[in-house]
Amino acid sequence: MASIRQVDEDPNLSVEGEGDSIQATRRRASTEDSSSDSKNHSLAWTEDTAVATEQLDAIEKVEPLANTRPESYSDVYRPTGRPPLRSNGGHTSLQDLYAESPEATPLATPSAPWLSGRGHSPSSSGFTPTPARSQECLKPLFPTRLSSYFDRDWVKEGYISQIHDRDDHGQLPSWKRYCYYLAPFLAVATLATYWIYFALRIRFVLAAQAKYGTTYPMAWVFIAVEITVAVPVFLQMIWAVFILKRRHRPKLRLLGDDVPTVDVLITCCGEDVDVVLDTTRATCHVDYPRDKFRVVVLDDGNDAELRQAVENMREIYENLHYRCRPKYPGVPHHFKAGNLNYGLEEVQSMPGGASQFVAALDADMIPESEWLRAIMPHLLKDSKMALACPPQLFYNVPPSDPLCQSLDFFVHISEPIKDALGVAWCTGSGYIVRRDYLQEIGNFPTGSLAEDVATSTKLLGKGYKTAYIHEPLQYGTVPDSYGSHLKQRTRWAIGTVETSFKLKFCLYGEDVRKMTVFQRFSSFTYAVLSLFNIFLLLSLFALPVVLISGNALVAYANEEQLFWLIRACFATLVTNRLCELVLFLPAGYATGQRGSRAQLWMSPYIAFSIIRSFVLPSWLGGQKQAFKPSGSLKSELNERDASARAPLFRRLRVVVWNYMAGFHIAYVYFVLAAVALSTMRCAADGWSVRERLVCLLTHAYWPPAAWIVVVSAFWIPVAYAVDPPAMPAREALLVRDGKTAVARPTPASKTTAFRPQTALFELEYFVSTALTALVFAASLFWL
Known part of the structure; x- marks a missing residue:
């Protein structure tokens, strides 16, 4: 050279x-x-x-x-x-x-x-x-x-040093990693037993109808409910199969001072000034030559206090800048994507012009010192690598994470699998992207609430590569209230669906012309999962209706068929439980189960938001936005501050009424009433003990009695309002340098603390598993 x-x-x-x-x-x-x-x-x-x-x-x-x-x-x-x-x-x-x-x-x-x-x-x-x-x-x-x-x-x-041949080295003990490699085989077994079970269910219903000359509509509805609830499990198991495809992503570091230039864009809009400043200070102190990177705070909230604070910091950090774009009434500003694009325009007129690479951080994401040096080598090694992104980790997740706010399952399980298939997504913060490739797709895509997913998808559609760097390189904060959590998750769902519609579900079109089969399949699957919440909600509502009807949920022509159904049900449950134990190891078993429950109780919010955004006309209230509570809140609940939280009655009123958790309460009592009614019918008839047990088995207590987990999941919003987790002040979760004032999360704050509530949730799975095992054992003697 x-x-x-x-x-x-x-x-x-x-x-x-x-x-x-x-x-x-x-x-x-x-x-x-x-x-x-x-x-x-x-x-x-x-x-x-x-x-x-x-x-x-x-x-x-x-x-x-x-x-x-x-x-x-x-x-x-x-x-x-x-x-x-x-x-x-x-x-x-x-x-x-x-x-x-x-x-x-x-x-x-x-x-x-x-x-x-x-x-x-x-x-x-x-x-x-x-x-x-x-x-x-x-x-x-x-x-x-x-x-x-x-x-x-x-x-x-x-200039590039390889520290280890795996970027996730040290994050998982060796024995867990080897056990994790069993997940694909258990996933195949789970899928096989599921389909065998559903094939027997359908075949035996047809046999019963042919033998007795009648139809079993409720049996068919119950089969549909079972399949619908199992769809997320199917997709999860399909992804688990691809664990066999190993990732080849080494742990690298960029050495020396002869490094590329980077523009770091910090986007903010109304966050606490202290939060933004902590991110800004940590960014200015990353291990990178100061004359090789520029930090630009993009304030979409036009906060005068933040502007003054950043200007004061410029006396210490000459590579720090503040920008606030003008907004005009009636002119779309395109949310975060518009803010980022404004930053791309502004750096061109700054001294030195635009840098070779662009990095972005959310306002609350504190980068680790080695952030740039850890990600940049992956871009420099491969000229086709357009974007590299680390996981989003958090330092203020409450004990036991009752709302499932951490992204541990996604960042430790889903994303590594996707990266192995060449489908790494931009996760929204901490990423670095080549400026020239970004310009090829017209900068950050507008018109979507998920500009990060749209950006990485369009880069893949151009034939470029994206990488997921599985290192803990940034830590941020999760929403500290129930309402803000709903707004965040519904915004993600709407953004994913919106991007999928614009890109034609990645099945065809110029924007995705060069995507591989796996890349198309991944994007299509995640879009369908968001839309699937509508069908999941309908299936959950059908469950108590079927129980109230009094008709048999399980139809069969003879007792031998019933015995085979019980065998298939038991095999399905056992293989699924074993697969969950192994598959959830990188994120933690409790984390995986929390995610399953969250998908159930969040389904009404996501389904209503998608229907309002993409189905309802404007004259019926249709509009593209995240979940919005009914009524206005005059003050914060402060539910996670033990000394300043609102009283119990007010917390319940806000969560139940303003945040529509009343639907969850109504559903719970509807299911419980249906189960009680079905049980009374079986006990009141003048049958023998054996006949009554069979009646209970084929109605409300067909294993694994899924209504137990569903009712428990739908009660989570109420339980949260009654007993919210207590969290210390944000400053107590940080270690601040006395000289530079740079704050970084404490080691303890980077992990999720245990709470007895976790054990109670696990009791539900134990009961459903024990019930299935008991029915299977009894069938050996009674049938």
Whole structure:
């Protein structure tokens, strides 16, 4: 590679290279024509290839420039860094010589760092050409395409170090990791037993109808309910099969100070100023040369206090900037995507112009020190890699996480599997993307609440790659109230469906033309899962209706068929429980079960939001927005502050009425009443004990008695209002540096504490499993 150095006195410049030792000179030539140049006294740079060839052996090496950064850019200790490799060591750099480099940039000005906020005069460039002019001067010396010469092999140059062959090294004990590899085989067994069970159910209903000459409508409805509730399990097991496809994502670090430039965009809109400032300080202190990255706070809330605070911080961090875009009535501002696109426009007019890479952080996401150095190597190793993203982790998840606010199942199980299939999504914060590839898709897609998913999907559709970096590189905060949690999750669901409609569910169209089969399947599956909440809600509502009807839920022609149904049911439940134990290991068994319950009790909110956004016309209240509570809240509940939370009656009123948890209460009592009525019917008839047990079995207590888990899940909003988890103040979850004021989460805050409530939920699964085992054992003697 080559490096251009400036000579203070001599107007000539030398280029040193490896391999064939390509060397050339650029000479400064000034014209004597007074008619054209007497007014501006401009300097023209020309290249004479013949003269350069004659002087190849006469060029002397030029000493590298001293560090031109001002004292405010003093070096800091970088545990993974090393001194930059200079030309006299055989490693040189032309990283800034790109065709799109702006004319007359501060890169050619030794007195100002590349991304410094300091101004400079046009004449400060002296006799040193800008990167764009320098590249143009070198073009005649290379017969091949110029960009191919300037492409760098960062690995061979020694700038990338591999710490381990797995990026998730140390996150999971070895025995758990080996057990986890059993999940695909158990998933196949679970899928097989499920389909065998449903095949027998359908076949035996048909046999019963043929034998008795009647129809069993409620049996068919119950089969539909069972299949609908099992659909998420099917998809989960299908994904588990792909665990067999190993990820090849090593743990890397970018070394030295010769690194690409990055624009870090911090988006905020009304968050607490202290939260935004903690993110900003931590970002300014990441282990990366300060003259190689710029931090821009994009305030969509136009907060005067935040503006002043950031301006005060600029006295310490010269690479920090504040921007707030204007918003005009009647003009769509496109939420977060519009804010990010505004930031992309603003950095072009800043000193140094736009950087080669763009990174983004949410207002509450505190990056780890090695954030940029850990993600950047994955982009530099592969020229087709467009985007790399770490998981979203949190430091304020309440004990036992009753609302399932952590994303542990997604970030530790789902995303690694998707990454192995080449379908890594942009998770919304902490990612780095190549600017030129981002420009190819028109910057961040607007018109969707899920701009992150849309961005990564369109990049995949262009044939580029995305990567999921499974390292803990950022920690943020989960919503601290019931209402804000509903708004966040419904917004995600609406955004996913909205993006799917725009991209035609990734099945066809120009935007997804180069996507692989797995990429299309993944995007289609997640979109269908969001829409599936509508059918799930209908199936859950049908369950008590079937019980109240008094008809048999399980139809069969003879007792032998009933025995085989019980066998198939028992095998299905056992294999599913074993698969859950193994599959949930990376995230934790309790976390996986919380996710299953959350899908049940969140289904009304997501279903209503999707119907209102995509089905109902405007004159019936249709509008595209996340869940909005009815009524207005005059003050916060502060339910997680033990000393300041609202009284019990007010908490119940707000959750039940304003947040529509009354639907959940009505459903719970509806199911319980249906079960009680069905039980009384079986007990009141003048049958023998055996006949009564069979009646109970084929009506309300058909294993695994799914209504027990459903009722428990739908009671979660009420239980949360009555007994919300208590959390300390945010500052108590952080460790703040006394000198720099940089705050980072404590080790304890990065984990989810245990609460007895978790054991109570597990009791439900134990009861349903025990009931199934008991019925299976009894069938061996009674049938």
